[in-house]
Amino acid sequence: xxxxxxxxxxxxxxxxxxxxxxxxxxxxxxxxxxxxxxxxxxxxxxxxxxxxxxxxxxxxxxxxxxxxxxxxxxxxxxxxxxxxxxxxxxxxxxxxxxxxxxxxxxxxxxxxxxxxxxxxxxxxxxxxxxxxxxxxxxxxxxxxxxxxxxxxxxxxxxxxxxxxxxxxxxxxxxxxxxxxxxxxxxxxxxxxxxxxxxxxxxxxxxxxxxxxxxxxxxxxxxxxxxxxxxxxxxxxxxxxxxxxxxxxxxxxxxxxxxxxxxxxxxxxxxxxxxxxxxxxxxxxxxxxxxxxxxxxxxxxxxxxxxxxxxxxxxxxxxxxxxxxxxxxxxxxxxxxxxxxxxxxxxxxxxxxxxxxxxxxxxxxxxxxxxxxxxxxxxxxxxxxxxxxxxxxxxxxxxxxxxxxxxxxxxxxxxxxxxxxxxxxxxxxxxxxxxxxxxxxxx
Amino acid sequence: xxxxxxxxxxxxxxxxxxxxxxxxxxxxxxxxxxxxxxxxxxxxxxxxxxxxxxxxxxxxxxxxxxxxxxxxxxxxxxxxxxxxxxxxxxxxxxxxxxxxxxxxxxxxxxxxxxxxxxxxxxxxxxxxxxxxxxxxxxxxxxxxxxxxxxxxxxxxxxxxxxxxxxxxxxxxxxxxxxxxxxxxxxxxxxxxxxxxxxxxxxxxxxxxxxxxxxxxxxxxxxxxxxxxxxxxxxxxxxxxxxxxxxxxxxxxxxxxxxxxxxxxxxxxxxxxxxxxxxxxxxxxxxxxxxxxxxxxxxxxxxxxxxxxxxxxxxxxxxxxxxxxxxxxxxxxxxxxxxxxxxxxxxxxxxxxxxxxxxxxxxxxxxxxxxxxxxxxxxxxxxxxxxxxxxxxxxxxxxxxxxxxxxxxxxxxxxxxxxxxxxxxxxxxxxxxxxxxxxxxxxxxxxxxxxxxxxxxxxxxxxxxxxxxxxxxxxxxxxxxxxxxxxxxxxxxxxxxxxxxxxxxxxxxxxxxxxxxxxx
Numbered sequence: 001x002x003x004x005x006x007x008x009x010x011x012x013x014x015x016x017x018x019x020x021x022x023x024x025x026x027x028x029x030x031x032x033x034x035x036x037x038x039x040x041x042x043x044x045x046x047x048x049x050x051x052x053x054x055x056x057x058x059x060x061x062x063x064x065x066x067x068x069x070x071x072x073x074x075x076x077x078x079x080x081x082x083x084x085x086x087x088x089x090x091x092x093x094x095x096x097x098x099x100x101x102x103x104x105x106x107x108x109x110x111x112x113x114x115x116x117x118x119x120x121x122x123x124x125x126x127x128x129x130x131x132x133x134x135x136x137x138x139x140x141x142x143x144x145x146x147x148x149x150x151x152x153x154x155x156x157x158x159x160x161x162x163x164x165x166x167x168x169x170x171x172x173x174x175x176x177x178x179x180x181x182x183x184x185x186x187x188x189x190x191x192x193x194x195x196x197x198x199x200x201x202x203x204x205x206x207x208x209x210x211x212x213x214x215x216x217x218x219x220x221x222x223x224x225x226x227x228x229x230x231x232x233x234x235x236x237x238x239x240x241x242x243x244x245x246x247x248x249x250x251x252x253x254x255x256x257x258x259x260x261x262x263x264x265x266x267x268x269x270x271x272x273x274x275x276x277x278x279x280x281x282x283x284x285x286x287x288x289x290x291x292x293x294x295x296x297x298x299x300x301x302x303x304x305x306x307x308x309x310x311x312x313x314x315x316x317x318x319x320x321x322x323x324x325x326x327x328x329x330x331x332x333x334x335x336x337x338x339x340x341x342x343x344x345x346x347x348x349x350x351x352x353x354x355x356x357x358x359x360x361x362x363x364x365x366x367x368x369x370x371x372x373x374x375x376x377x378x379x380x381x382x383x384x385x386x387x388x389x390x391x392x393x394x395x396x397x398x399x400x401x402x403x404x405x406x407x408x409x410x411x412x413x414x415x416x417x418x419x420x421x422x423x424x425x426x427x428x429x430x431x432x433x434x435x436x437x438x439x440x441x442x
Numbered sequence: 443x444x445x446x447x448x449x450x451x452x453x454x455x456x457x458x459x460x461x462x463x464x465x466x467x468x469x470x471x472x473x474x475x476x477x478x479x480x481x482x483x484x485x486x487x488x489x490x491x492x493x494x495x496x497x498x499x500x501x502x503x504x505x506x507x508x509x510x511x512x513x514x515x516x517x518x519x520x521x522x523x524x525x526x527x528x529x530x531x532x533x534x535x536x537x538x539x540x541x542x543x544x545x546x547x548x549x550x551x552x553x554x555x556x557x558x559x560x561x562x563x564x565x566x567x568x569x570x571x572x573x574x575x576x577x578x579x580x581x582x583x584x585x586x587x588x589x590x591x592x593x594x595x596x597x598x599x600x601x602x603x604x605x606x607x608x609x610x611x612x613x614x615x616x617x618x619x620x621x622x623x624x625x626x627x628x629x630x631x632x633x634x635x636x637x638x639x640x641x642x643x644x645x646x647x648x649x650x651x652x653x654x655x656x657x658x659x660x661x662x663x664x665x666x667x668x669x670x671x672x673x674x675x676x677x678x679x680x681x682x683x684x685x686x687x688x689x690x691x692x693x694x695x696x697x698x699x700x701x702x703x704x705x706x707x708x709x710x711x712x713x714x715x716x717x718x719x720x721x722x723x724x725x726x727x728x729x730x731x732x733x734x735x736x737x738x739x740x741x742x743x744x745x746x747x748x749x750x751x752x753x754x755x756x757x758x759x760x761x762x763x764x765x766x767x768x769x770x771x772x773x774x775x776x777x778x779x780x781x782x783x784x785x786x787x788x789x790x791x792x793x794x795x796x797x798x799x800x801x802x803x804x805x806x807x808x809x810x811x812x813x814x815x816x817x818x819x820x821x822x823x824x825x826x827x828x829x830x831x832x833x834x835x836x837x838x839x840x841x842x843x844x845x846x847x848x849x850x851x852x853x854x855x856x857x858x859x860x861x862x863x864x865x866x867x868x869x870x871x872x873x874x875x876x877x878x879x880x881x882x883x884x885x886x887x888x889x890x891x892x893x894x895x896x897x898x899x900x901x902x903x904x905x906x907x908x909x910x911x912x913x914x915x916x917x918x919x920x921x922x923x924x925x926x927x928x929x930x931x932x933x934x935x936x937x938x939x940x941x942x943x944x945x946x947x948x949x950x951x952x953x954x955x956x957x958x959x960x961x
Contacts, residue, residue, distance in 0.1 A: 126633075126645075128557055132851055143658060143853050165864060174841050174865055178850065187863030197865070200872050202879055204934055204947050211930040211951045212871065218922035220956070224808065227859060228956035235864045235871075287560075 046330050046365070046434065048398055049266060049279040050150065050179060053337035055287030056127065058351050059358035060343065060375065060385075061304060063114050066095040070377040077345045080293040080302070090114070094370045099299055099309045102316035103362075111319060111328070112362050113429065115394060116372035119356035119387025123339060127287070127353075130338035135178035137392055137411060147182035149392075149410055150278050153399055154183045156409035165189065165238035168278045169269060172262020177280055187231075189238050192258055194246035194265055198239055245272040253317035259283040260314045267321045270331065277403075283311055286337065290348040302349070319362060329364035332402050332430075336391065342383050355384035359394065361429060365402065371427045397429055404434025445767035445799035446774060453482050459916050460806055463961040464756050465489040465795055466538025468819035471912050486795045490788055492537035494609040499535055514832045518601060520593045521555050525846040526832030528604065529839070532818045533828065540608060543791070545814060546755050547607040548846075549854035551622045551654060553631035555847045558599055561630040564592040565686040576635055576691065580682035595686055599627040600847050615748065615775075615785035619655060620722050624715075626678045626688045632852070635677040639698040642670040649852055651725060656743035657750075657763070660730035665704050669725075672709075672717040674698045726785065735764035737772065745776035745785070752794060758805045759858040767799045807917055807960045810861050813842035815961055816870055820953060823913040826880040834876070841869040862959070874953030878946040888941055900941040903931040907948060914952050927951065 061080065064087045065071050072084055087095025088104040094114065096104050106112040120139045124130045133139050137149030147155065154168065163186035170176055170190035180188050191197045201208040216232040245268040254260040262281035269276055285307055294301035315333070322328040340357030356375070372389045380386065396407040396415045407415045451457075458477035462469035466489060469477065477485040506516055514523035515530050532541045565580040603625045610618055622628055623646070629635040634646035647670035652658045675697030678688045692715045701710040702717065704724055711717045730743045737746055749771035750763045761768065775790045794800055811819065817839055821828055828835050836846065843866050849855050882888045891897065896912070897905030907927050911919055919927070930951060934944045952958060 126557070127560065128554075128851055143652060144856075145851065145853060146856075174869075175843060176863060176865070182856070182860065187860075187866075189863070190865045197868060199868060200875050201947075201950065202875055203943055207930055207933045208875075208947050208950055211926050211947075212954045214929075215923060215926045215951060215955050218920060218926065220920075222956075224810070224960055225956035228862060228959050231862045231864065231867055232954070232956070235867050238864055239868075 049333045051335040052282040054284035056339045057286040057337040058341040063358045064095045065374045091370045100312045110368040114370040116358045117388035123355035125353040148179040150179045151183040152410045165234040166274045171265040171281045172258040245269040251317035263318045271325045290350040292350040331363045333362035335360040356387035401430040401433040446770040446797045449798045449801045489539040490792045492540045518597045523832045525836040530831045544608045547611045553627045559596045576677045603627040612788040614783045624690045638696040644670040657747040660732045660743040668702045668704045671698045672702045672721045737769040745772040813839045813844035838873045871954045874950045878950035882942040
C-alpha cells in the first residue's frame with residue numbers, strides 16, 4: 001500500500017480530535033503539521049540504521065577465512081568451526097556462515113558488504129567498557145561520558161533547530177542506547193512494543209488525557225518546567241506517529257524477538273514516510289562462552305547458528321520491504337559489536353572475549369564486497385585478532401560519504417589523520433557519496 | 443566562609459519540606475510540621491544522625507507475611523528480587539537519608555549485576571577450569587549442580603556491597619574507600635581480582651582515582667600503573683560449599699614485592715595489604731596542583747571532588763567544581779574532625795544541610811527527580827502501599843531509566859535532563875495512572891481525605907486539589923494550572939464513585955505535571 005504523507009497527517013490529526021475541545025488549537029499541533037509538511041521534500045533523505053550485536057559476536061565463525069589452513073587446524077577450533085566447503089563463498093577468500101542464505105543472495109544483488117578486522121588500539125575486553133568505546137566513538141573514553149557519537153552528529157546538524165520527535169528512533173528497546181543519547185535538546189523515543197507506547201488512564205480516560213495535555217501547555221518562565229513541557233509534547237506528538245506507522249502491514253518473516261520487533265517498527269516508520277534519519281536496533285546473546293556451535297551439526301546446534309538465522313531472516317524481511325517500497329537506495333544499515341572473540345575455542349564449545357571483528361553494511365547505496373582484508377590468525381595479540389580498520393573510520397564514512405556532512409564535529413580532527421583513518425578512505429564502501437561533502441575532507 | 447555558614451533565615455514548612463525532598467524521599471504534611479517544629483539543627487540532625495542499622499525496618503521485613511512476592515524481597519535470590527528488596531527499603535525506611543545516600547554511593551561506587559554475573563562462576567562448568575588462583579573448580583567435589591546457585595551468589599555479592607554502603611557510608615570516607623576496594627563484588631566488577639604481580643590489571647586502580655576519589659586530571663598514567671602494582675593480590679577466594687561463596691582474600695604470593703612510586707612517593711610496605719592502605723592514604727591527601735581549580739593548589743583533590751559530588755546530588759546539578767561553595771565544603775570535609783577523624787561524611791552532610799547555600803531560594807525545585815524519587819516520593823507522600831516491589835514497581839523504574847544494580851557504566855547514571863525522554867515520560871505518566879488507583883480504594887480512605895480538613899465536602903474541588911498539592915507538588919500552582927485541574931474535577935460527573943474518580947484522576951494528572959518532576 002502507498003501511504004502518503006498527506007494521509008498520514010490527516011490521520012494523526014484526527015486521532016488527536018479530542019484535543020480540539022480545548023479553547024484554541026494548540027500550538028504544537030500547528031507546529032507538528034508544519035513539520036510534517038516539510039517532510040514532503042524529504043523523501044530523498046538518506047537514512048542510517050545502526051544494528052548492535054550485543055555480547056561480542058564471533059566474527060570468525062560468521063565470515064570464515066575459507067582459504068586459511070589455520071582456521072581448519074584442529075588446534076584452533078576443533079569442535080565449533082564451520083566445516084570446510086560448507087560456507088557460502090563470497091569473494092574466494094571469505095565465506096558466509098551457511099545459515100545466512102538470504103544475505104548471501106543480497107550480496108549477489110550488490111546490497112550486502114563486509115568490513116573485516118575492525119577494532120581499535122588497546123582493545124578492552126570488558127563488554128561494558130568496549131561497548132561504551134563503540135557507542136561514544138571514543139578511545140580512550142573521556143569521562144564524564146556525555147554524548148554518544150550519533151548524538152554528537154545530531155547536534156552538529158541540528159544546531160539550534162526545533163527537534164522533531166521522530167528525528168531518531170530506537171526499535172526493540174525501551175532505553176535509549178548511548179550512541180543516540182545526550183543531544184543538547186533531544187532524546188529519541190525508544191520503543192519495544194508500539195502498543196505500549198501510549199498513555200493509559202484506567203478511568204475517565206478522555207478527561208484525564210486532555211488534562212494531562214492541557215497542564216503541559218500552561219505559561220511558564222521556568223526553564224526546567226519549559227523543558228519538561230516540551231518533552232511531554234514530544235510524547236503526545238510521537239504517540240500518534242508511532243501508532244500511524246505501526247498500523248502498516250509487515251512481513252511474516254520477522255520473529256517475536258526484540259530485534260525483529262525493532263526492525264519491523266523501523267521498516268514501518270520508514271515506509272510511513274517520516275523524516276527519521278537515524279535508527280538503532282539491537283540483536284543480543286552473542287556472548288557465546290559455551291555451546292556456541294557444533295562441527296557435527298553446524299546449521300542446527302548451538303547459540304550462534306540460531307542467532308545468525310534470526311538475523312538473516314529479519315534482515316531479509318527488512319531489505320525486501322525497503323526494496324518493494326522504493327526505499328532501498330536511501331537506507332544504509334551498519335552493524336557493530338563490542339569485540340570479536342578469541343581465535344582458539346575454549347574448553348566448553350565456545351569462545352572467550354577477543355578483539356578485532358567484522359561488521360556488515362547493507363542497502364542499495366553500497367558497493368558490495370569484503371573490505372579490510374582477511375583476518376590474520378597467526379600474528380595475534382595474545383590470541384586475539386589485531387585490528388586493521390579503526391571503527392571510527394567506518395562511522396566517519398557514514399557521516400561523510402553517506403550523509404555528506406563533516407565528521408570533524410563528531411570525532412575531531414583525528415578523523416583526518418592516520419591514527420584512526422587507516423586506509424578505509426580508499427575503500428569504495430559507498431556507491432555514490434552524498435553531494436556536498438563538507439569542506440575539510442582531505 | 444559564606445556559603446557553608448549556618449543558615450539563619452526563616453525556618454518554615456517550606457525550608458523543612460526542601461530538606462525532606464533532598465535529604466530523603468519527601469515528606470507528608472504531618473512530617474513536614476514535625477520537622478519544622480524541631481528547628482533547623484534538630485531537623486537536620488533527625489536526618490543525618492541515623493543508625494547504621496534501621497532495626498525497625500529490619501524487623502518489619504523479617505515479619506512480612508510469606509506471600510510469594512514478599513518472600514522474594516525478604517530473601518533476594520535474583521536480579522529482580524534484589525531491586526524489589528531495595529525499593530521496599532526506600533518506601534518503608536525510618537531513616538530516609540540513609541537510603542537516599544546509599545543510592546548516591548551506589549551511583550558513585552558502581553558495581554552492576556550484568557558484569558558481576560559475567561564474572562562469577564557457579565563452581566562447576568561455565569568456562570571455569572580452575573585456572574584462576576582465586577577460583578576453585580568444584581567439579582567432582584561436594585558441589586551439586588544447581589542452576590540457581592549463580593544467581594544467588596550474585597545477589598548476595600551485590601547485597602553485601604549495598605549493605606556496606608548503607609551501614610558504613612556515613613562514617614570516615616577513608617575507611618569506606620578501603621572497604622570498597624576490598625569488597626568482593628567490586629573486586630569482580632573492576633577486575634582487581636585478576637590483578638597479579640607481573641600482570642597488573644589497571645581497571646580498579648584507574649577508577650579508584652578517576653571516579654571514586656580525586657577526579658580525572660589529578661594523577662599521571664604512571665601513577666595508574668604504580669597504584670595497580672600496589673594493589674596486586676587484593677582479590678577473592680571461593681569455597682566448594684553449598685553456595686560457592688566469594689570472600690575477600692589477599693593473595694600474598696601474587697603481590698608485587700618491588701618498590702612502587704605514586705605521586706613521587708616510593709614505598710614498599712611489608713605487611714599483608716599494607717601497600718593498599720598506604721595508597722588509599724596517599725590518594726586521600728594528594729594535593730595535585732592540577733589547575734582544575736585554584737583550590738587544587740592547596741586542598742586535596744579528593745576533598746574537592748567529593749564535596750562537588752555531594753553538592754551536585756543534593757543541591758544542584760549545575761554547580762561547577764570551582765564554585766566557592768564546593769571549596770568551602772571541601773575545606774571543612776578535609777580539615778575538621780569533630781569525631782576525631784578527617785573526611786567525616788556525616789559531619790560534611792550536616793554542614794551542607796545546615797548551610798545558607800543549601801536553602802538558597804535559587805535551588806528550590808531546581809533538580810529533576812530521578813526515577814527512585816519519582817516513584818518512592820509518591821508512595822510515601824500519598825501514604826499508599828505498593829503491592830509488587832519485585833515485579834511491577836521495579837520494572838516501571840527500570841523503564842524510566844533507573845534499573846537498580848545496573849547503572850549504565852562505571853561512571854553511574856546521567857542525571858538532570860538525561861532522566862527525561864519521551865519513553866521515560868510515558869513510563870512516569872503510566873506509573874502515575876497505576877498508583878492513582880491505590881489512593882482511594884475504599885470508603886474509609888475517602889472519608890479520611892474529607893476528615894483531613896482540606897475539603898469541606900466531595901464537591902469542594904479547590905480543597906481536594908489543595909490536599910493533593912500539599913503532598914505531591916509542594917509549591918504553588920498557577921492560575922492556569924488550577925483551571926485545568928478544576929475543569930477536570932468538574933467534568934467527572936455521573937456514574938459511580940464520583941468522588942473517588944475525581945481524587946484518583948487528580949493524582950494521575952498532578953504526577954504528570956512538570957512541577958512534580960522537580961524537587
